[in-house]
Amino acid sequence: MGELLERLRAGLPDGAVAVDPDVTGAYARDMAGFCDAGEPAVLVFPETVEQVQFVMRTATELRVPVVPQGARTGLSGGANAVDGCILLSLTRMNRILHLDPVDRIAIVQPGVVNAELSRAAEARQLAYPPDPSSWESCTIGGNIGTGAGGLCCVKYGVTSEYVLGLDVVLADGRLLRTGRRTAKGVAGYDLTRLLVGSEGTLGVVVEAVLALRPAPGPQLVLAAEFDSVDAAGRAVCDVMAAGFTPSLMELMDATTVRAVNEMAQMGLPESTRALLLVAFDGPDQRELLAAVGELCTAAGATEVVPAEDRAESELLLQARRLALPALERMGTTMIDDVAVPRSALAAMLNGVAEIAERHRLTIGMVAHAGDGNTHPVVIFDARDPEQVERARVSFDEIMALGLELGGTVTGEHGIGLLKREWLARELGSVGLELQRQIKAVFDPLGLLNPGKMI
Amino acid sequence: MGELLERLRAGLPDGAVAVDPDVTGAYARDMAGFCDAGEPAVLVFPETVEQVQFVMRTATELRVPVVPQGARTGLSGGANAVDGCILLSLTRMNRILHLDPVDRIAIVQPGVVNAELSRAAEARQLAYPPDPSSWESCTIGGNIGTGAGGLCCVKYGVTSEYVLGLDVVLADGRLLRTGRRTAKGVAGYDLTRLLVGSEGTLGVVVEAVLALRPAPGPQLVLAAEFDSVDAAGRAVCDVMAAGFTPSLMELMDATTVRAVNEMAQMGLPESTRALLLVAFDGPDQRELLAAVGELCTAAGATEVVPAEDRAESELLLQARRLALPALERMGTTMIDDVAVPRSALAAMLNGVAEIAERHRLTIGMVAHAGDGNTHPVVIFDARDPEQVERARVSFDEIMALGLELGGTVTGEHGIGLLKREWLARELGSVGLELQRQIKAVFDPLGLLNPGKMI
Numbered sequence: 001m002g003e004l005l006e007r008l009r010a011g012l013p014d015g016a017v018a019v020d021p022d023v024t025g026a027y028a029r030d031m032a033g034f035c036d037a038g039e040p041a042v043l044v045f046p047e048t049v050e051q052v053q054f055v056m057r058t059a060t061e062l063r064v065p066v067v068p069q070g071a072r073t074g075l076s077g078g079a080n081a082v083d084g085c086i087l088l089s090l091t092r093m094n095r096i097l098h099l100d101p102v103d104r105i106a107i108v109q110p111g112v113v114n115a116e117l118s119r120a121a122e123a124r125q126l127a128y129p130p131d132p133s134s135w136e137s138c139t140i141g142g143n144i145g146t147g148a149g150g151l152c153c154v155k156y157g158v159t160s161e162y163v164l165g166l167d168v169v170l171a172d173g174r175l176l177r178t179g180r181r182t183a184k185g186v187a188g189y190d191l192t193r194l195l196v197g198s199e200g201t202l203g204v205v206v207e208a209v210l211a212l213r214p215a216p217g218p219q220l221v222l223a224a225e226f227d228s229v230d231a232a233g234r235a236v237c238d239v240m241a242a243g244f245t246p247s248l249m250e251l252m253d254a255t256t257v258r259a260v261n262e263m264a265q266m267g268l269p270e271s272t273r274a275l276l277l278v279a280f281d282g283p284d285q286r287e288l289l290a291a292v293g294e295l296c297t298a299a300g301a302t303e304v305v306p307a308e309d310r311a312e313s314e315l316l317l318q319a320r321r322l323a324l325p326a327l328e329r330m331g332t333t334m335i336d337d338v339a340v341p342r343s344a345l346a347a348m349l350n351g352v353a354e355i356a357e358r359h360r361l362t363i364g365m366v367a368h369a370g371d372g373n374t375h376p377v378v379i380f381d382a383r384d385p386e387q388v389e390r391a392r393v394s395f396d397e398i399m400a401l402g403l404e405l406g407g408t409v410t411g412e413h414g415i416g417l418l419k420r421e422w423l424a425r426e427l428g429s430v431g432l433e434l435q436r437q438i439k440a441v442f443d444p445l446g447l448l449n450p451g452k453m454i
Numbered sequence: 455m456g457e458l459l460e461r462l463r464a465g466l467p468d469g470a471v472a473v474d475p476d477v478t479g480a481y482a483r484d485m486a487g488f489c490d491a492g493e494p495a496v497l498v499f500p501e502t503v504e505q506v507q508f509v510m511r512t513a514t515e516l517r518v519p520v521v522p523q524g525a526r527t528g529l530s531g532g533a534n535a536v537d538g539c540i541l542l543s544l545t546r547m548n549r550i551l552h553l554d555p556v557d558r559i560a561i562v563q564p565g566v567v568n569a570e571l572s573r574a575a576e577a578r579q580l581a582y583p584p585d586p587s588s589w590e591s592c593t594i595g596g597n598i599g600t601g602a603g604g605l606c607c608v609k610y611g612v613t614s615e616y617v618l619g620l621d622v623v624l625a626d627g628r629l630l631r632t633g634r635r636t637a638k639g640v641a642g643y644d645l646t647r648l649l650v651g652s653e654g655t656l657g658v659v660v661e662a663v664l665a666l667r668p669a670p671g672p673q674l675v676l677a678a679e680f681d682s683v684d685a686a687g688r689a690v691c692d693v694m695a696a697g698f699t700p701s702l703m704e705l706m707d708a709t710t711v712r713a714v715n716e717m718a719q720m721g722l723p724e725s726t727r728a729l730l731l732v733a734f735d736g737p738d739q740r741e742l743l744a745a746v747g748e749l750c751t752a753a754g755a756t757e758v759v760p761a762e763d764r765a766e767s768e769l770l771l772q773a774r775r776l777a778l779p780a781l782e783r784m785g786t787t788m789i790d791d792v793a794v795p796r797s798a799l800a801a802m803l804n805g806v807a808e809i810a811e812r813h814r815l816t817i818g819m820v821a822h823a824g825d826g827n828t829h830p831v832v833i834f835d836a837r838d839p840e841q842v843e844r845a846r847v848s849f850d851e852i853m854a855l856g857l858e859l860g861g862t863v864t865g866e867h868g869i870g871l872l873k874r875e876w877l878a879r880e881l882g883s884v885g886l887e888l889q890r891q892i893k894a895v896f897d898p899l900g901l902l903n904p905g906k907m908i
Contacts, residue, residue, distance in 0.1 A: 100797070102795075161615065183824075184607055186864055186865065187873075188881055188908065193647035193648065240558065241556045243669070245668060342557050371636075372638065408634045408640075419641075426641050430628050434645065453642070
């Protein structure tokens with residue numbers, strides 16, 4: 001321990017090494033509930049690739065575990081400290097190195113905040129689509145680690161679609177360059193995609209080549225009310241089966257709608273059982289929304305209201321963005337993240353409602369309905385151990401339901417500590433064994449974010 | 455050898471095992487030039503997953519190498535036999551198992567021909583975008599093996615964007631299921647993407663879950679003539695920098711244009727140095743083509759001709775499709791596949807012209823210009839050893855040039871035998887070592903397509 005600090009201090013700049021337990025403790029966890037965190041030995045803030053290499057070499061020589069961190073906005077405990085670890089914060093490596101409208105790429109350091117990149121791209125009429133709720137604070141490195149998604153995914157996909165190449169410091173300090181700077185390329189095994197979503201267990205991302213897109217126009221939004229979850233699920237399926245690709249297709253249940261109204265007096269229709277928001281960002285928005293509105297009505301919508309203009313659209317989007325903060329005012333929340341086939345969306349929603357009833361808990365539901373990615377939000381009183389236990393059990397039942405419906409235990413939040421056992425169930429024994437062997441190839445000593453993911 | 459045949463015959467149906475050298479010899483290579491092929495011991499045509507598992511178990515027990523094959527339309531020798539191997543043809547596993555317009559997925563066996571899937575999708579108003587030139591004969595399994603692309607990629611991306619999940623028989627016969635059937639999901643290391651493009655060196659794909667898209671409308675095409683490659687390259691960059699995303703953006707050089715005219719009397723303008731075809735498949739086609747036409751003119755196009763209607767568009771697309779067959783009439787051809795950043799396209803084209811001149815060879819150029827993916831086609835007389843040697847050297851110089859310009863040695867054709875040494879150069883020592891270790895995880899005995907790729 002003494003040697004570790006001595007060596008880190010000798011090799012890193014002043015102010016890059018913190019040991020005060022008040023400071024290191026503040027960095028010991030991300031935003032996940034139900035996850036333990038260990039006591040870190042030290043917190044470091046490298047500013048260069050070489051410094052990251054130095055930290056990893058030192059960690060390897062002294063056999064000290066390392067937990068890489070971004071902004072710690074994660075929801076699965078992936079960035080939580082393990083006992084005696086080096087917390088490796090990448091937040092000071094926060095420069096956009098290159099932004100090219102011809103090749104439509106950005107080259108960035110891992111600590112760049114998602115919103116900063118998005119704004120820099122926007123200034124060049126470009127967009128970096130992945131837009132997790134935490135986009136104002138989460139980092140690109142963290143997004144890459146978790147394979148983050150967002151509201152845009154039904155049309156634009158998740159983070160992995162946008163990562164073309166990576167510079168990665170391996171456990172032993174060697175630098176690996178993967179992928180490419182070209183629009184196209186298939187040379188060798190795709191280590192880039194293997195690293196995206198690997199939650200800091202295979203290496204430390206120190207630079208990323210990201211694909212950008214032309215900036216989409218503003219969205220025009222339609223709101224459709226349904227008096228049953230089945231009707232809303234049917235509408236989602238009908239819209240997708242008819243060949244529409246909305247830029248956003250979000251669902252909020254009655255609990256969520258009421259919570260948003262209480263928080264912000266939005267005047268959303270409280271009698272609804274499911275509120276569906278559908279948006280388009282391209283040409284012919286009004287025609288497309290009209291056609292989608294008709295499909296919603298045919299599927300049983302009780303009311304269909306297309307926004308008149310951009311301001312009305314923005315209000316509806318704002319309501320959706322308030323969903324989680326609004327639910328958080330109702331108690332301690334545990335947000336789940338289960339993606340099911342679109343066709344199983346209604347079954348998932350009904351099943352979650354049943355779980356809530358059985359365990360006498362409130363479970364709000366927001367869903368990226370267009371891609372079947374549900375976020376059941378279990379609400380409970382953290383001071384009541386018995387209620388906490390019921391919340392835990394509900395959480396597990398929700399995941400079991402997701403798997404039963406042909407889904408996956410994480411659509412965009414990652415595995416971290418929270419879902420490690422569930423990942424093993426989803427992968428099966430052959431898959432799990434291969435994943436563990438791949439982990440051993442990259443990190444034979446098991447020092448990188450140990451105990452996470454697999 | 456006797457034991458191998460005996461066991462294969464005992465475990466596979468009648469007609470699934472061929473040993474006649476005339477037959478096995480006919481399956482010994484794909485369509486790549488400059489690549490050797492070994493003598494296979496036996497050729498098998500399994501019809502079920504269990505039969506593939508049986509073949510792999512037998513191969514592992516007897517330590518016999520296995521070369522998986524689709525339609526052998528590949529251009530890098532990836533499907534070429536190695537001495538004493540089992541040629542494992544997946545062509546009889548050719549059923550489309552499921553096609554779902556709501557979840558927008560298809561579940562297919564590996565021997566399904568690309569065009570069959572495309573037509574089945576089209577019948578449901580859906581599309582499977584990857585469209586390699588060989589789409590009428592190549593198989594989905596082969597497309598997955600090589601990470602195949604096509605004309606569509608500038609807008610729709612390559613095969614890997616469309617593979618959601620795989621069933622894979624491992625070297626020892628175990629069955630691995632990767633990925634998901636949901637639109638979204640990030641659970642565990644992305645083995646699906648690791649397997650796409652792995653050219654049969656990690657496992658045998660026996661089933662694939664593929665993403666489909668809504669069928670795009672017909673394309674409207676514009677032809678622009680340039681009197682220099684630089685001007686054409688500038689036009690490509692200007693169009694992309696202005697935020698357009700054409701559904702096709704192809705370039706043919708003077709040699710190619712002349713060859714197409716000779717073959718099919720298309721009446722293409724022979725005075726041009728570079729003919730650029732640009733298409734859109736969505737709404738507002740005429741307006742978009744007009745805007746792109748203006749950018750082409752500003753970049754120096756000598757003539758800009760938007761197609762009047764679908765028939766004229768089809769004629770231009772037909773000219774592009776004839777490019778390779780037309781060049782093949784000029785001699786033995788060796789088609790290369792180097793992707794560079796868009797901004798380096800003109801430099802690549804000029805560099806290739808210089809190489810052609812220096813080696814006194816004709817090198818036709820067709821390029822998926824929109825994504826920087828060039829296909830220099832080296833034309834030579836295979837009966838003249840000295841000319842063959844010059845062709846070989848040119849081929850190497852083209853790849854060296856691609857790497858120098860920040861490109862990759864394969865955009866969509868894979869590595870196979872042809873580019874193994876070049877892949878090593880592109881990956882560097884750290885990357886190569888990791889790739890070899892990953893290969894060893896999947897195939898510790900080195901039986902799967904040995905000597906290919908890495």
